[in-house]
Amino acid sequence: MVEDSNNPTTTRNVRRGPNRRQILAAGVAGAAITGFPYVSRGLAAQTLKFWQFYAPGGGVPSQDKWFEDVVKGWNASHEVKVELVYVPNNAYMDGTKLPTAFASGAGPDLFIISPGDFLRYYNGGVLLDLTPFMEQSARDDFLPSVIANRMVDGKIYGLPYEVEPMAMYYSVDAFNEVGLTEKDVPKTWEDLLSVAKKLTNQKRYGVLFETNPGYYQNFTWYPFLWEAGGDFQTKDGKSAFNTPATVSALKFWQDAINTGVAPRKPLGGGAWDSVPNLGSGYCAMQNTGIWAIAQLREGAPDFKYGVFKLPTPPGGKYLTIGGGWAFVANAKGWNPKAAGEFTAWALGSPKDGSTGRIVDWCTKAKSDMPPTRSALEAGKAAFENGFLKIFTNEIYPGARAEPRMPPPVYKAISDAIQSCQLNGQDPAQAAKAASDQIDSFLSGYKGAPIL
Amino acid sequence: MQDQTAETPRGADLEAPSIDRGPRLSNVARERIAGYLFVAPDAIGLMIFVGGPMILSLSLGFFSVSGFGEYAFVGLDNYRRMLGDPLFWRSVQVTLLYVIALVPLLYGVGLGLALLVQADTRFNGAIRTLLFMPQTVSLVVVALVWQVLVIDKIGLFNRLGASIGIGSISWLGDPRFALGTVIAISVWFLMGFYMLIFLGGLQDIPKEYYEAARIDGAGPVQSFFQITLPLLRPTSFFVLLVSTVTAVCGSQTFDLIYIMTKGGPANSTSLAIFYIYQQAFQFNEYGYAAAMASVLVVVLMAITVLMFLLTQGGRFTNE
Numbered sequence: 001m002v003e004d005s006n007n008p009t010t011t012r013n014v015r016r017g018p019n020r021r022q023i024l025a026a027g028v029a030g031a032a033i034t035g036f037p038y039v040s041r042g043l044a045a046q047t048l049k050f051w052q053f054y055a056p057g058g059g060v061p062s063q064d065k066w067f068e069d070v071v072k073g074w075n076a077s078h079e080v081k082v083e084l085v086y087v088p089n090n091a092y093m094d095g096t097k098l099p100t101a102f103a104s105g106a107g108p109d110l111f112i113i114s115p116g117d118f119l120r121y122y123n124g125g126v127l128l129d130l131t132p133f134m135e136q137s138a139r140d141d142f143l144p145s146v147i148a149n150r151m152v153d154g155k156i157y158g159l160p161y162e163v164e165p166m167a168m169y170y171s172v173d174a175f176n177e178v179g180l181t182e183k184d185v186p187k188t189w190e191d192l193l194s195v196a197k198k199l200t201n202q203k204r205y206g207v208l209f210e211t212n213p214g215y216y217q218n219f220t221w222y223p224f225l226w227e228a229g230g231d232f233q234t235k236d237g238k239s240a241f242n243t244p245a246t247v248s249a250l251k252f253w254q255d256a257i258n259t260g261v262a263p264r265k266p267l268g269g270g271a272w273d274s275v276p277n278l279g280s281g282y283c284a285m286q287n288t289g290i291w292a293i294a295q296l297r298e299g300a301p302d303f304k305y306g307v308f309k310l311p312t313p314p315g316g317k318y319l320t321i322g323g324g325w326a327f328v329a330n331a332k333g334w335n336p337k338a339a340g341e342f343t344a345w346a347l348g349s350p351k352d353g354s355t356g357r358i359v360d361w362c363t364k365a366k367s368d369m370p371p372t373r374s375a376l377e378a379g380k381a382a383f384e385n386g387f388l389k390i391f392t393n394e395i396y397p398g399a400r401a402e403p404r405m406p407p408p409v410y411k412a413i414s415d416a417i418q419s420c421q422l423n424g425q426d427p428a429q430a431a432k433a434a435s436d437q438i439d440s441f442l443s444g445y446k447g448a449p450i451l
Numbered sequence: 452m453q454d455q456t457a458e459t460p461r462g463a464d465l466e467a468p469s470i471d472r473g474p475r476l477s478n479v480a481r482e483r484i485a486g487y488l489f490v491a492p493d494a495i496g497l498m499i500f501v502g503g504p505m506i507l508s509l510s511l512g513f514f515s516v517s518g519f520g521e522y523a524f525v526g527l528d529n530y531r532r533m534l535g536d537p538l539f540w541r542s543v544q545v546t547l548l549y550v551i552a553l554v555p556l557l558y559g560v561g562l563g564l565a566l567l568v569q570a571d572t573r574f575n576g577a578i579r580t581l582l583f584m585p586q587t588v589s590l591v592v593v594a595l596v597w598q599v600l601v602i603d604k605i606g607l608f609n610r611l612g613a614s615i616g617i618g619s620i621s622w623l624g625d626p627r628f629a630l631g632t633v634i635a636i637s638v639w640f641l642m643g644f645y646m647l648i649f650l651g652g653l654q655d656i657p658k659e660y661y662e663a664a665r666i667d668g669a670g671p672v673q674s675f676f677q678i679t680l681p682l683l684r685p686t687s688f689f690v691l692l693v694s695t696v697t698a699v700c701g702s703q704t705f706d707l708i709y710i711m712t713k714g715g716p717a718n719s720t721s722l723a724i725f726y727i728y729q730q731a732f733q734f735n736e737y738g739y740a741a742a743m744a745s746v747l748v749v750v751l752m753a754i755t756v757l758m759f760l761l762t763q764g765g766r767f768t769n770e
Contacts, residue, residue: 094713096732103518103737120735124519202613203605211624213715263603264624264716282605332519407734415538415718422716423626 047083048339051101051108053092055084060298066365070346070357078345080338082110094214102126109333110342112325113158115149115402116215116410121328123406123447127157128329128336133344141350146371149401150326152448158326159347161361162368164289165322165391165399166223168192168311169274172304174199174284185308189224189252192285192311196261199284206261208283209253210271213418218410219323219402220271220287221417224249226400227316232413233450237442241413242435248313250420250427257421264422275299289323290395293367293387307387309395322399324371350374363388369396405450412437505748512742518735529742539743541718542726545630549722550698552634557694558687560638561645566679568646569653579650583643590640590703594710597636598623623712626719633707633720640703645690652686653679688765692758699751700724723747 054060055067067084075081085108091097101107107126121127131139131154139147139156143163150158168185175181178198186192196206210217225231230245256262263283268276274292277283279300286292287310296303312318327347329339345352355372359379362368369383369391370376376383376392383392416434419425442450476484512530515523533539564582568575585593600607601622609619622632656679664674680687698704705724708714714721714729721729723743731740 094733099518099732099735103516103520105520120518124517124735126519205604211716213713213718264621265598265603267599267602407736411538411734418715418717422624423719425717 046334047081048109048333048335048342049085050082050110051085051087051092051098052112053087053089055086057086060365062365063361066357066361073353074342074345078338078342080335080342082342105332107330107333109330109335109339111328111330113328114215114323114325115404116219118149118158118404119406119447119450122152122157126330126332128331128340128343129155129157130159130329130340130343130348131155133340134348135351138344138348138350138354141355141372141374142348143371143373145399145401146322146324149404149451156348158328159343160324160326160371161347161358162324162366163322163371163396163399164291164324164368165320165395166220166287166289166310167320167391167395168285168287168308169278169292170285170306170308171278171281172306174204174281175306182306185306186311188311189313193255193259193261196256196285197259200261204281205263205283207256207285207287208266208271208277209256209262209287209421211257211264211266211422212270213414215410216270216272217417218414219321221249221253221413222403223310223319223321223400224252224313226319226321227310228313229316232403232405232409232438233442237450239435239438239442241416241438242431246416246431246435247427250416250430252313253417254420254424254427258424278305279303290368290388290391291366297367307390307395309398318398319400320395320398321402322369322396323402324368369399401451403451406441406445406447408441409438409450412441508741509745509748511738512745514738514741516735516737516741518737522738525738529739530746532739533743533746538718538721538726539723542721542723545719545721546699546723548630549634549704550695552631553637553698554691554694556634556638557641557645558690560642561690562649562683564642564646565649565653566675569650579643579646582646585640586643590706591710593636593640594707598711601632624716626717629712629716629719633711636711637698637703637707640707641694641697645694648690649683649686652683655686656682684762684767685765688758688762691762692755695754695758696751700747 050071052067055064058064058067071082071084087095087097098107098111102121102124113121118127134156142156142160146160146163147156150156150160170185175184180195180198184195186195192207199206210220225246228245228248230243230249231240234240253262257264266273266277267280267282271277271286272288272291274286274288274295278286278288278292279296293307296305309318310320327343329336329343333339345354346357347354350372355374355378358370358372358375359382362370362375363379363382367388369388370379382388412434416430420427420430513524513526515525515528568578568582601609603609603621603624604619606622608622612618612620620628622628660678660682661674664678669677700723704722705728708720708722708725709728712720714725724747727740727743727747730736730743
């Protein structure tokens with residue numbers, strides 16, 4: 001403290017607080033301290049960033065643990081480490097996180113995609129060819145119908161770890177309430193609407209199909225199109241959408257709404273969400289996927305339900321759709337070679353334990369069908385048990401791979417479904433309008449084959 | 452330490468003989484510089500974080516952008532495509548309907564509520580808090596709660612309807628009602644904010660005017676139209692401008708649509724801002740989305756200029 005009792009002026013002029021230099025120094029020190037984590041992170045050894053919506057800290061502990069275990073297993077035996085980066089589901093699926101990362105050249109080294117997004121990333125040139133990292137036997141282990149939509153020109157660009165076939169679920173109590181039994185589960189579209197009518201009352205809908213527009217709605221509608229004998233593309237790359245099959249599939253969903261047996265809005269996240277819809281009693285039958293087994297097990301353990309395969313139209317052949325996600329590696333990432341090696345090691349290398357990982361995912365972490373023959377065999381006991389047995393023996397055999405198509409084709413089909421289902425448009429007109437749009441797009445399309 | 456005490460203490464130089472440091476700035480010039488310095492952080496921030504991206508976005512509209520680092524100059528192709536895109540025009544139509552309904556509703560409800568709760572009583576204070584409450588809740592929560600309230604058949608509104616013999620209405624699943632429902636929820640969410648703005652405006656009106664009007668025999672309706680409304684001109688301008696911008700491209704608008712309807716059913720709630728988002732982030736059509744966003748900005752600027760011209764920027768005179 002500076003003080004001169006003989007000079008009051010001097011005493012008055014001495015600043016008791018910090019001076020400018022001290023403030024500046026404190027600021028620099030503060031910035032250094034607060035910035036330290038970033039600096040240290042920047043200096044730390046680089047890792048392969050693996051973006052997905054399961055771990056660390058995801059909502060389902062068993063799935064979180066599976067991802068953590070896979071990465072732990074790799075990191076324990078490899079020099080280049082993998083780091084899991086959790087992206088919330090809604091930010092991942094339809095959000096901006098992944099697209100903006102790639103648009104700015106900062107896409108993750110590893111990520112997961114569904115067939116619906118395959119062409120977007122393949123045509124963007126960021127999917128790494130995983131074929132060189134796999135042995136021939138491992139490549140052959142994947143079921144052709146499952147791996148086909150992750151391949152271009154015989155090369156594999158994504159390794160699936162699950163197959164998620166669509167089916168129909170029903171509430172046993174609701175059936176009993178109106179005097180129906182397991183023997184009454186509908187086998188045809190007509191049956192379905194008729195049973196749904198019996199199950200509909202003032203508080204409950206008979207059946208639920210997806211009504212929210214988006215990739216998922218298209219995904220759930222495709223099997224009905226296929227069952228009626230329709231498709232969206234001919235072998236020579238032209239639109240096959242304007243057919244009686246398309247019209248009948250569009251009309252089937254339209255009838256479900258118009259007759260009042262299906263709601264226009266599902267509860268919860270959508271018609272994929274079984275607990276708030278079937279589990280809560282909002283509907284008595286629900287069109288959803290194999291994952292509903294795990295959902296109901298966790299969210300409504302006392303709920304009694306049954307599963308049956310999708311009903312067919314008159315003269316139609318049973319088919320369903322098998323969705324599911326796959327690991328992919330970024331060809332323009334920090335270390336594509338290591339990313340490719342990790343992907344193959346995790347899911348495409350039985351000698352390194354990939355079969356066990358797939359079985360664990362499909363039977364413990366989730367309830368799914370496996371994409372490989374070896375996993376189907378290794379997990380036989382689980383796949384032949386409970387509801388999975390119905391999927392293994394009755395539903396999965398009719399699964400066709402989820403189509404991969406560019407956004408304009410998806411959008412044209414989505415608009416046709418929406419306008420017929422919810423806006424009363426004539427299915428024949430909607431099919432023609434969508435077909436014209438698809439043709440117009442396909443005539444100038446230059447990307448990988450649409451499957 | 453002794454040496455330090457011998458030094459001239461800091462600040463003492465104020466009393467030291469002045470040193471000739473060249474011509475000094477006049478007070479006016481110094482004030483002007485100070486003014487610019489005060490404004491500088493905001494101006495620089497706006498230029499970097501708003502102006503820059505706007506210019507980049509405008510430029511992007513002339514390119515085909517892959518979303519993976521590839522850009523190809525396409526001139527006016529994106530703008531030509533816009534002209535022939537029925538979904539774009541549909542989204543413009545939906546946006547117009549949304550703005551035409553939402554802006555007057557927000558104005559009327561906000562002002563009406565402000566008039567009802569303007570008296571400074573404890574009860575009114577509690578009501579104001581309740582009316583403002585939706586603003587403090589996350590919009591995601593708001594959307595999810597409303598989704599359940601208006602759900603088909605078992606939602607609160609349908610149960611109330613059923614009790615008086617009205618059949619189930621799909622408020623968000625029927626194209627005839629979906630946009631109206633979104634508008635109603637938007638009004639519910641935003642009305643507290645605009646009520647607060649109007650309350651501020653009402654407090655600025657001197658009480659003497661009302662007393663004088665009363666002495667002259669004016670009733671409440673006359674007072675409202677002759678005093679309140681004209682003197683709320685600056686507030687009205689602000690409310691109309693902000694609510695229009697909010698309706699066209701506000702985050703509240705986007706969030707509600709994104710969570711509750713995803714633009715459906717059958718594109719009936721696909722506002723332009725949502726369609727732009729879809730094109731950019733779901734379809735990787737960044738160039739096309741940027742072109743549409745540029746058009747939206749130009750339209751908004753035109754509306755703003757028009758509002759300025761019609762209302763003199765909310766000023767009372769041409770000062």
